[in-house]
Every structure is written in structure tokens, then in C-alpha cells.
Amino acid sequence: MKALILSFSANQVNEESFIPNKIGLTFSCVKEFEKELEKSGIEVEHICINKKNIKKCLACGKRGWGICLEEHKCIQKDDFNEIYEYMSNFDVYIFITPVYFWEMSESAKTFLDRLKRCDAFNDNSKIKGKKIICIACAGGSGNGTEETLKSFDILNHFLKTEMIGRIPVTKANFEKQKEEIKRAVNFLLHRKNQLFR
Numbered sequence: 147m148k149a150l151i152l153s154f155s156a157n158q159v160n161e162e163s164f165i166p167n168k169i170g171l172t173f174s175c176v177k178e179f180e181k182e183l184e185k186s187g188i189e190v191e192h193i194c195i196n197k198k199n200i201k202k203c204l205a206c207g208k209r210g211w212g213i214c215l216e217e218h219k220c221i222q223k224d225d226f227n228e229i230y231e232y233m234s235n236f237d238v239y240i241f242i243t244p245v246y247f248w249e250m251s252e253s254a255k256t257f258l259d260r261l262k263r264c265d266a267f268n269d270n271s272k273i274k275g276k277k278i279i280c281i282a283c284a285g286g287s288g289n290g291t292e293e294t295l296k297s298f299d300i301l302n303h304f305l306k307t308e309m310i311g312r313i314p315v316t317k318a319n320f321e322k323q324k325e326e327i328k329r330a331v332n333f334l335l336h337r338k339n340q341l342f343r
Contacts (some may be wrong), residue, residue: 147338148189148330150236151176154243154254155283156196166216171283171315172244178324179240181280182331188338189267191236196253198225201240201258214263218270226260234272238334239307242281250282250297266304276300279311279330288316310334 176192183190194279201224202248206212212221219227233239243254260338265271280302284292302309311330315323 147238147334148181148191148236149183149234149238149240149334151179151190151192151240151242152257153192153194154196154241154251154257156194156253161246161274170244171285171320172242174320175281175283175315175327178327179242179331181336182328186331187337188238188331188334194297195229195257196230200226200229200253200257201216202223202256202261203263203324211248211263215267217304218264218268220260220264229257230261230264236276236280238277239273240279240281241301242283245282245284245290245294248293250294262304273308274284277309277310277334278305278307279313281311281313281315283315285317288318291316304339 148255153172155170155174180190180192198270201222204212204222206221219230241254241258243250246252249255261273268274278301279299280295280298282291282298284291284294295314296311298312299309299321301307310333311326313323313326313330
């Protein structure tokens with residue numbers, strides 16, 4: 147079993163550089179998942195979407211559909227198509243976003259909008275049926291996690307994936323939610339063991 151973590155947070159360090167925020171909730175959740183997955187013998191990779199060149203959906207072409215509806219790829223020349231194709235190598239997707247203005251981050255919306263466009267009506271989807279875990283990380287007031295997780299419920303519906311975890315994380319509950327992360331990983335491990343009996 148292989149798991150892919152896609153995170154959607156970055157911290158501006160200087161005018162030329164965006165790197166994952168290594169002191170924030172999103173990065174802390176990435177590290178916690180990596181630790182628990184590796185401990186369970188599940189192979190894991192992490193891609194920080196903020197470090198990639200992902201442009202917004204143009205809603206191009208006839209009735210707002212470009213080649214994404216029939217060819218299931220995007221006409222834009224950036225990093226999206228490569229990541230979308232690479233996702234087929236994994237059994238589990240873990241989406242981790244900070245909460246901004248009571249919703250997922252701008253980079254999450256940008257990437258996931260294009261993912262829905264390319265995959266929601268793909269009869270030969272390599273994503274359909276795969277498991278997803280979604281984490282909403284709210285700093286500040288801690289509000290907006292449930293609204294953000296509802297957006298992931300919509301994603302789950304259109305991609306026809308299997309939601310096995312939706313975890314709201316705040317500064318106040320992070321230590322407690324580590325148990326939810328462990329629980330989600332244990333569920334994956336149980337599924338993995340069932341497959342190889």
C-alpha cells in the first residue's frame with residue numbers, strides 16, 4: 147500500500163522563496179502522518195502543492211469545458227498533469243490544508259478544482275475508489291474546519307473516492323487529534339492486511 151500526502155500551505159521566507167511552513171499546523175500534520183505511516187510499513191510520499199506551478203482553472207472551451215472533459219487532462223502547460231498522472235501510483239490520498247477565511251487554502255482550491263474537472267467524469271479514472279483522508283488545519287480562532295471538510299465531502303462525491311477520515315485540527319486540539327491520525331492509519335493497515343490474507 148502506498149500513500150500520497152498533498153499539502154497546501156506555504157510560508158513566505160523572502161521575495162524569491164516559498165517553502166512549507168515548518169512551524170505551522172499543516173506541516174505538523176504532514177510530519178505526524180509520515181511518522182505513523184512509516185511506522186506501519188505503509189510507503190508514503192509528500193508533495194507540497196505550493197512549491198509547484200499550478201495555475202487556476204480557465205473553464206475554457208465549449209460551455210466551459212476544455213479538453214479535460216473528453217481527454218481527462220488539462221490544456222495548460224504547468225505541473226498539474228504530471229501530478230495528476232502520478233497520483234495513479236498510490237492507493238491512498240491524504241489532503242492537508244490550512245483553513246483561510248473558513249475554507250481551504252487558495253492552492254488547495256486551485257489544484258482540486260482542476261482535479262475535479264479532469265477526473266469527475268472519467269470512466270477510466272485511476273482515482274475512483276481509492277481512499278482519502280482529509281485534514282483541515284485552523285490556526286488563529288480555530289474556526290472554519292467543518293466548512294472546509296464539507297468541501298472535501300464534495301470532492302469525495304465527484305471523484306467517487308472512499309472517505310476514511312475527515313479530521314479537524316486546531317492549535318487547541320492538535321495533541322488530541324494525533325490519536326485520530328493514528329486511528330486513520332490503523333484503519334489503512336487493517337485494510338492492507340485484509341487485502342494480503
